[in-house]
Amino acid sequence: MDFPPEISVFLLSLTAPFILYTINHVSILQDPQVILAIGITVLTTLFLLANLSVKSRKSTDPLFYVFAVFSFTSVVGITNALQQDGFIRGFMDFYISKVEPYLSSAHCIMMSYWDGVVHYGLLLIMIHRLTAGKSFRGMALVWAGSMIASQIVFIPGIVVGKYGKKILPAFWRNAAFLVLPIWAAAKLFNRPRELPIIPADKVEVEQKKALFSRPADLLLTLGLLGTIIFTAFRGFVILECSLDSCFSYIYQYEPYMKDSVGFPKVMMLVSMFYVLPLLTACVYGLYTPGCTWMLDWTLFLAGAVAQTQWTHLGASVHSRTSFTYRIPRDEWRLVVTMNLLYAAVPVLLAVRCYLDQAFFMKNVPQEQASNGKKKS
Numbered sequence: 001m002d003f004p005p006e007i008s009v010f011l012l013s014l015t016a017p018f019i020l021y022t023i024n025h026v027s028i029l030q031d032p033q034v035i036l037a038i039g040i041t042v043l044t045t046l047f048l049l050a051n052l053s054v055k056s057r058k059s060t061d062p063l064f065y066v067f068a069v070f071s072f073t074s075v076v077g078i079t080n081a082l083q084q085d086g087f088i089r090g091f092m093d094f095y096i097s098k099v100e101p102y103l104s105s106a107h108c109i110m111m112s113y114w115d116g117v118v119h120y121g122l123l124l125i126m127i128h129r130l131t132a133g134k135s136f137r138g139m140a141l142v143w144a145g146s147m148i149a150s151q152i153v154f155i156p157g158i159v160v161g162k163y164g165k166k167i168l169p170a171f172w173r174n175a176a177f178l179v180l181p182i183w184a185a186a187k188l189f190n191r192p193r194e195l196p197i198i199p200a201d202k203v204e205v206e207q208k209k210a211l212f213s214r215p216a217d218l219l220l221t222l223g224l225l226g227t228i229i230f231t232a233f234r235g236f237v238i239l240e241c242s243l244d245s246c247f248s249y250i251y252q253y254e255p256y257m258k259d260s261v262g263f264p265k266v267m268m269l270v271s272m273f274y275v276l277p278l279l280t281a282c283v284y285g286l287y288t289p290g291c292t293w294m295l296d297w298t299l300f301l302a303g304a305v306a307q308t309q310w311t312h313l314g315a316s317v318h319s320r321t322s323f324t325y326r327i328p329r330d331e332w333r334l335v336v337t338m339n340l341l342y343a344a345v346p347v348l349l350a351v352r353c354y355l356d357q358a359f360f361m362k363n364v365p366q367e368q369a370s371n372g373k374k375k376s
Helices: 005-013 016-025 032-053 063-084 093-099 106-131 137-160 162-166 169-189 200-208 215-238 244-252 263-287 294-317 329-355
Strands: 197-199 373-375
Touching (some): 005 032, 005 106, 063 169, 137 162, 169 294, 215 244, 215 263, 294 329
């Protein structure tokens, strides 16, 4: 019986816990170099089996194979998170102790939850839509932003943090988990945007409105400016700025930023040097009509910020983080609120751009505006 491709990928991904359990209980498989070889073999086999599920099709989008591979690793992620938090046992013991010890850190546990729930759900939906010939580009941009942000913090964080002296061969496979989403993102950005047909006169009316005539955009702009300031401030804090406000913040509000695991430091630097310019560009995009790129980059940015904030905030309160580095009880409500608002602004911006795209359409020539409708 031939299963639909999405069902085949789902069933293949569910083999991950059985493979982990086998490795954990068969001593001959517990050499770090053997683990690396098993990982490569499993992913190659997964690729071939995924290919069999679509062999009857004339052509298959190469992104299908990327999504299939990451569906498998997402189940590995949720298995790790559930074991580290004590819900299951017997799957990751050897792997954590001898292969990738950093996966037991609070940051990686929260990252694993995101992989196993958000990424996994997105991947299965995208595979379904891809094989059904439906649009999946917007959803894929959210996934790509989230995945790239996850790996760009995860990989350098391991190297610069306390786990840098415990790097084993299996670590290097993580390079593929960064390269593949970057490649997928490049493919997605190069594909035509899926724009609605909007009457040209409506586009003209919307683009003539000043920022103060668009209350929602004004509020989003103010939110973005606040997010930019907060991003820059935390960047200065992590760079050990000598200002009293920076010193007070890291000790009284977010001491997790001093944790020796390295992940929070890398995240703040990534936010300062990559997220901050994108936030600034979005302020420009809300002010200037015709910035069609906003429709793509806001989705990418929303995925990236949501993932990093979930991981950072979750690790700040997780029991695996030393009590000294957790959010102080007296400031818990304030810090959590600020971090949630920080994540909410890019998400709300992406929703706004998706629901009403007229302002971001390319500038409409006057002669086209009088013709009624224009397809962008």
